[in-house]
Amino acid sequence: MLPGWRQWLFALKIAGAALLALGLALWLDLPRPYWAMATVYITMQPLSGATRSKALYRVIGTVAGVSMAVVLVPPLVDAPEMLTLALALWTAACLYLSLLDRSPRAYLFMLAGYTAALIGFPAVTAPDTIFETAVSRAEEITLGILCAALVAGLVLPESVGPVLAARVGAWLGETGRWTADVLSGAVEAPAVRVRRLRLAAEAAEIDALATHLAYDASAQSRAVPLVQLLRGRMLMLLPVLSSLADRIAALRDLAGLDPAVKALLADVATWSEAGAPATEADVLLARIAAADESSLPSTSPGFWTALVRASLLDRLRELVAIGRDCRALQDGIARGESAPRRALAYAGEFGGRAPRHRDHGMALRSALGVCLAILACVAAWIATAWPDGATAAMMGAVLCCLFATQDDPAPAILGFATWTAVAAAAIGVLLFGILPQVHDFATLVMVLAPPLILCGLLMTIPRTMPVGLALGVNGNALLAIQDRYASEFGAYVNSALALVVGIVLAAVVTRLVRSVGAEHGARRLVAASRADLARAARRRG
Known part of the structure; x- marks a missing residue:
């Protein structure tokens, strides 16, 4: 459990990339600099090649997602049921494609799906500004992705x-x-x-x-x-x-x-x-x-x-x-050769790209889960007239997508909710007890660096990786740093509550629709293998 020098290096790099994204976002006068910081913690990986493979597709997926939000929100804003259904179906379809694509390109589809929800739901109260909001979010997310890729590739890269x-x-x-x-x-x-x-x-x-x-x-x-x-x-x-x-x-x-x-x-x-x-x-x-x-x-x-x-x-x-x-x-x-020096055995069986298993049934169940989670969050939002209901809908979409590859995502999502609540308490102390005393960027960096480094260290240990991710992503979102201090305690509590409620609703829907356990997955793999054997016996593949 004790981190070594590689873990410390990654923690310092991810904290540095987050602070670089924050500084550039403030310099560029972007409206939500904390989006760039949170994006760094979603994107950055210990290996530089893994960060780059995600970065390219995340940028493309972000652009696709914000574009879909711009297309859907203005014509459907006066019909909230139709807008909710459209965003839920779009997110579900993108998640389905993401789960079938067993390559880094899967991030393109996943980002395109939940980015539309991230942009679309908060924009319903001001649909006339949807284009400016979409451009700003795309800029902030792209800035975070580029900072993560830049630091990963230039500062002692681990290939x-x-x-x-x-x-x-x-x-x-x-x-x-x-x-x-x-x-x-x-x-x-x-x-x-x-x-x-x-x-x-x-x-x-x-x-x-x-x-x-x-x-x-x-x-x-x-x-x-x-x-x-x-x-x-x-x-x-x-x-x-x-x-x-x-x-x-x-x-x-x-x-x-x-x-x-x-x-x-x-x-x-x-x-x-x-x-x-x-x-x-x-x-x-x-x-x-x-x-x-x-x-x-x-x-x-x-x-x-x-x-x-x-x-x-x-x-x-x-x-x-x-x-x-x-x-x-x-x-x-x-x-580092690109071709074998001698002829290989079984060239017909293992010649080139081998197809990967695609479970359409489980992909459809995951898509149904994210669709129902979004609908449940929006229904609670409309029924209670909750000012921060959009945040719950956003988190429901994001969490269902992030953990969709697991056999039973519900425990991981609930753990994410628990650590988001812990992050809310810790960020509250930082936001209302320490940040009011900060008056320049250098002091802000000194205050933020220790918790950001701690989040990075937690992400390097498999057992605590979900904890670090929850603290790094939602902690930065709750901190909501902008160019001037304007935090209000009631609004902060409401926002933190919305984050946790959205995650919990996602876990409940996932438990009802998507959770199957490893045994179910094993049975489906055995059935797929038997079908392959039958096709081979019929000389059809």
Whole structure:
């Protein structure tokens, strides 16, 4: 839990980017400088390539969102039900597209969706100023995005490439050790099984990290094609190893392992632990082919034993071929090459971009959730004539979008609400106890820097990341710094209450409509895999 120098560096960078955005927004006389500060905390990532990949699409998505608000608000402002429905459907449609797009481009659709709500709902009280408001919000958000990208790219940038190469190396090293355990016939202890399951999760994490590589400034950014080729082989290694373990156990139960197979398994295990050098792979493949040349008996009882032996050798051949490819691709990624130096096995199966799973059903449920959350917030706003009801509607839209990728977003959204309430109390002390004594920008920076750095530190630790995000985003929104001090306690309490109520309503609707749990997601993945197998059996893909 204690932050290291990398965490401190990120915290200082994100705080510096937020203060830079604030200073520029004040200098440019933008009406809501705090929007730029909050945007920095939404945009900035520890790795510079990840920040850049989001920055470009966030700018485009922001422009699309404010444009839609300008199109919808003026003609529908006198029909609040229709305007609410239009904004809710737009946000839902954009979230649906975002969840289907498994790339950094997904931020474009998500931003286009909830930015329209951010601009549209507060503008209903002054629809004649919608264009000026939309331009100002676009300028403030874009300024925050650019400051985050600038600081991330210029101040001691931490590139995606070296981190990705190190993660791939560690993953393949762990897989090599597991391979040695499988081929030696060691009984799989519970700790080993947990480690094997962790390999599957780490492969998905590496895949997610690789999506930002094309936006990186490191030498490895040219290796995006090799990463795509490596992805499929990394995933294929896991079932090949599992099937090898099954066949070794079955052959031992039937007739035992003959000396030739034992020697092969021991040599492949040694080769794998040594890092799967390509120079030795061809020799191993030739020995496997020679061991497989023996004819199959045509009658029982030896037929089944020979068939299992042949199947084991076939899987062993796959293991060596895929391991050789992984080592070659790993070396190419480390050198920053854009194409493999030698021909790869299974080029037809793993040639180029592999399609990613798209769950249309869950995307539709998420879209329905954000639509109903917006409608619920606006219904409460209209029924109570709440002056800050627009804030609740905005937060309902934003929170449903931000956590839509989780199996059960409700706990995360409720946690966000809790820490928003904590932020409101802390910001209240700062806003009414300290800021009245601040009279110049230098003093303002000294006052704001410690809490901004603390938010950045919290964001670097996975367990506290939602806390840091809630404090960084909503804390800056509640602080609402402008070019002169004009805070009023009653208005502040009302605004803070609206933030929390909007988030809680989003959590309630999400719990009713969207929360399914990991088991439901697993069942849907199994069903999708069975459909793929059926299509393959019919030779349709």
